[in-house]
Amino acid sequence: MPSTKFQIAVSLDGYAAGPDPSEEEPLGVGGEALHERIIENAAWRKSHGYEGGEVNASTPVIEDWGTGFGAVLMGRGMFGPPNGGPWGEDPWQGWWGDSPPFHKPVFVLTHHDRDPLTLDDTTFHFVSDGIDSALEQARSAAGDQDVHVAGGADVIQQALAAGQIEEFELHVAPILLGGGRRLLENVGDLEVEQERVIEAPGITHLKYRVVK
Amino acid sequence: MPSTKFQIAVSLDGYAAGPDPSEEEPLGVGGEALHERIIENAAWRKSHGYEGGEVNASTPVIEDWGTGFGAVLMGRGMFGPPNGGPWGEDPWQGWWGDSPPFHKPVFVLTHHDRDPLTLDDTTFHFVSDGIDSALEQARSAAGDQDVHVAGGADVIQQALAAGQIEEFELHVAPILLGGGRRLLENVGDLEVEQERVIEAPGITHLKYRVVK
Numbered sequence: 001m002p003s004t005k006f007q008i009a010v011s012l013d014g015y016a017a018g019p020d021p022s023e024e025e026p027l028g029v030g031g032e033a034l035h036e037r038i039i040e041n042a043a044w045r046k047s048h049g050y051e052g053g054e055v056n057a058s059t060p061v062i063e064d065w066g067t068g069f070g071a072v073l074m075g076r077g078m079f080g081p082p083n084g085g086p087w088g089e090d091p092w093q094g095w096w097g098d099s100p101p102f103h104k105p106v107f108v109l110t111h112h113d114r115d116p117l118t119l120d121d122t123t124f125h126f127v128s129d130g131i132d133s134a135l136e137q138a139r140s141a142a143g144d145q146d147v148h149v150a151g152g153a154d155v156i157q158q159a160l161a162a163g164q165i166e167e168f169e170l171h172v173a174p175i176l177l178g179g180g181r182r183l184l185e186n187v188g189d190l191e192v193e194q195e196r197v198i199e200a201p202g203i204t205h206l207k208y209r210v211v212k
Numbered sequence: 213m214p215s216t217k218f219q220i221a222v223s224l225d226g227y228a229a230g231p232d233p234s235e236e237e238p239l240g241v242g243g244e245a246l247h248e249r250i251i252e253n254a255a256w257r258k259s260h261g262y263e264g265g266e267v268n269a270s271t272p273v274i275e276d277w278g279t280g281f282g283a284v285l286m287g288r289g290m291f292g293p294p295n296g297g298p299w300g301e302d303p304w305q306g307w308w309g310d311s312p313p314f315h316k317p318v319f320v321l322t323h324h325d326r327d328p329l330t331l332d333d334t335t336f337h338f339v340s341d342g343i344d345s346a347l348e349q350a351r352s353a354a355g356d357q358d359v360h361v362a363g364g365a366d367v368i369q370q371a372l373a374a375g376q377i378e379e380f381e382l383h384v385a386p387i388l389l390g391g392g393r394r395l396l397e398n399v400g401d402l403e404v405e406q407e408r409v410i411e412a413p414g415i416t417h418l419k420y421r422v423v424k
Contacts, residue, residue, distance in 0.1 A: 012404065012420070013396040014226040174406040174420060176396060184225040184388060192224065194386040197416050199409030206416060208224070208386060 002142060003166035004135065006149040006156050007065055009034040009203075010170050011177045016153040019179035023081045026095070028180045034173050037202040038062065048101050057200035061169070070145030071138040072102050075155035076110040079124065093119060100124075105141040109134045109155055131158040153181045160187040160210075167195070169207040214354060215378035216347065218361040218368050219277055221246040221415075222382050223389040228365040231391035235293045238307070240392045246385045249414040250274065260313050269412035273381070282357030283350040284314050287367035288322040291336065305331060312336075317353040321346045321367055343370040365393045372399040372422075379407070381419040 010016050011034060018028030027034060038044050042053035043062035080094035100106070100122040107125050114126040127134040138147045149159050159165050170183075191212040198205040222228050223246060230240030239246060250256050254265035255274035292306035312318070312334040319337050326338040337353075339346040350359045361371050371377050382395075403424040410417040 172418070174404050176399065176402050176404070178397075178399075178401075185390075187388065187390075189390075190388050192386050192388070194411075194414055194416065197409060197411030199406075202406060204406065204409050204416075204418060206224075206384070 002070070002139070002144055002146045004139070004147040004149060004159070004164055005167040005169075006151070006159070006165060007169040007171065008151055008153075008156065008183065009038060009173055010183050011173055011175050013176045013178065014182050014184060015177040015180040016151065016156075016183040017181040018177040021180075026077075026081065028177070030175070030177050031180065033175050034171075034177075037173070037200070038171065049099075054201070057198055058203060058205065061171075061198055061200070061205045065148070068146050069104065069148040070142030071104055072106040072148050072150050073134055073138045073155065073159070074106060074108055074150040075152050076108060077154070078150060078152050079106075079108045079110075093117065094124070096122075105138070106150075107134050107138045107141070109158075131155070131162055131164070135159065135162075135164050153183050156183065157186045160190060163188075163210075163212075165210050167207070167209050169205055172204045172206060174202060214282070214351070214356055214358050216351070216359040216361060216371070216376055217379040217381075218363070218371070218377060219381040219383065220363050220365075220368065220395065221250060221385055222395050223385055223387050225388045225390065226394050226396060227389040227392040228363065228368075228395040229393040230389040233392075238289075238293065240389070242387065242389050243392065245387050246383075246389075249385070249412070250383065261311075266413070269410055270415060270417065273383075273410055273412070273417045277360070280358050281316065281360040282354030283316055284318040284360050284362050285346055285350045285367065285371070286318060286320055286362040287364050288320060289366070290362060290364050291318075291320045291322075305329065306336070308334075317350070318362075319346050319350045319353070321370075343367070343374055343376070347371065347374075347376050365395050368395065369398045372402060375400075375422075375424075377422050379419070379421050381417055384416045384418060386414060 008016055018031035021028040040054050041058050041062055042055045043059045045053040047066050080092050099120040102122040105123055107127050110126050113128050117124045192208040192210055195209045196207040230243035233240040252266050253270050253274055254267045255271045257265040259278050292304050311332040314334040317335055319339050322338050325340050329336045404420040404422055407421045408419040
């Protein structure tokens with residue numbers, strides 16, 4: 001039974017991004033530190049085409065993200081910067097370069113219609129009629145595999161509030177951002193069960209199942 | 213080397229108490245659920261004079277709270293309800309009954325001077341000249357033992373912001389309160405290191421050391 005899930009790094013004070021995001025600091029001031037231990041990991045490096053890196057308790061957790069899903073859902077801000085040029089004949093290609101790391105259909109929730117964009121083996125589909133439609137299209141594309149809601153916080157909140165998430169994992173970084181984008185707010189009446197806890201060097205992985 | 217520390221239950225969305233606290237629900241709406249797995253534990257029950265209870269991965273964590281500290285600091289709201297009668301000849305004796313579970317000197321940060329109150333083997337000292345004075349008095353009373361900052365969130369925030377906490381442990385309950393009293397805000401520029409993670413049934417214990 002395929003499920004819809006997300007995993008995301010948060011600060012100890014609950015932020016998925018720091019304050020004042022900009023093109024230089026898309027995750028806000030201090031936000032890069034959320035991913036510090038993740039991008040140093042051998043599993044993350046391998047999935048992004050690099051060699052080396054740390055092998056520790058986080059490694060199987062990160063490897064697990066890359067398997068079992070057949071489609072990705074993300075928000076407009078995760079696709080590319082807000083001032084990335086007008087849609088049209090010369091569309092902005094997003095943050096992800098010529099060879100995005102998804103290798104699956106990606107559905108981008110946006111307010112602006114746009115034709116699909118294919119970069120290497122990843123095709124971005126732009127959905128302008130809301131979270132339910134985006135999830136429906138992603139599930140259809142995923143077939144018997146999971147849908148991975150990649151972020152940012154806004155899309156995750158919409159999916160949680162719509163009761164559309166079955167499982168999620170938080171990677172709690174030992175930092176306090178003191179401001180920015182909180183993850184777990186505006187999510188409605190949510191009941192969860194603790195599923196799995198993994199202590200890794202400099203980060204903790206907390207997995208929960210949504211009951212309601 | 214004695215240290216000053218705190219441990220407190222928080223919801224997955226970072227609240228140490230739910231919204232709308234009242235005399236009936238001092239931890240706010242839904243806040244009692246923060247402690248559900250703790251008060252069912254054999255270690256908590258034993259320290260409060262009861263038999264039985266769950267024995268699991270939380271047990272040694274809870275047992276550990278009860279050892280090594282020589283004084284307690286708490287806020288006025290943790291001592292007793294806000295409308296607990298005027299200070300004076302018939303002072304309100306707080307939430308803790310005739311035999312409080314502290315068995316150590318307790319320093320209560322308050323805006324109102326008041327003579328010490330002894331209940332069984334616990335004496336409450338009321339400190340009206342600020343967090344630094346309260347911590348100094350608590351450390352002096354504790355001698356070569358630790359000081360335990362018991363809460364609530366407001367006193368913990370003051371102690372963190374004053375750079376006076378060396379170590380803390382969060383007991384993350386798998387609930388979302390959606391509002392109430394957030395723990396980790398207004399704490400200034402805080403750097404921490406992850407020290408220990410313990411997965412227990414229905415709760416996760418996250419311990420951090422303060423670096424700065």
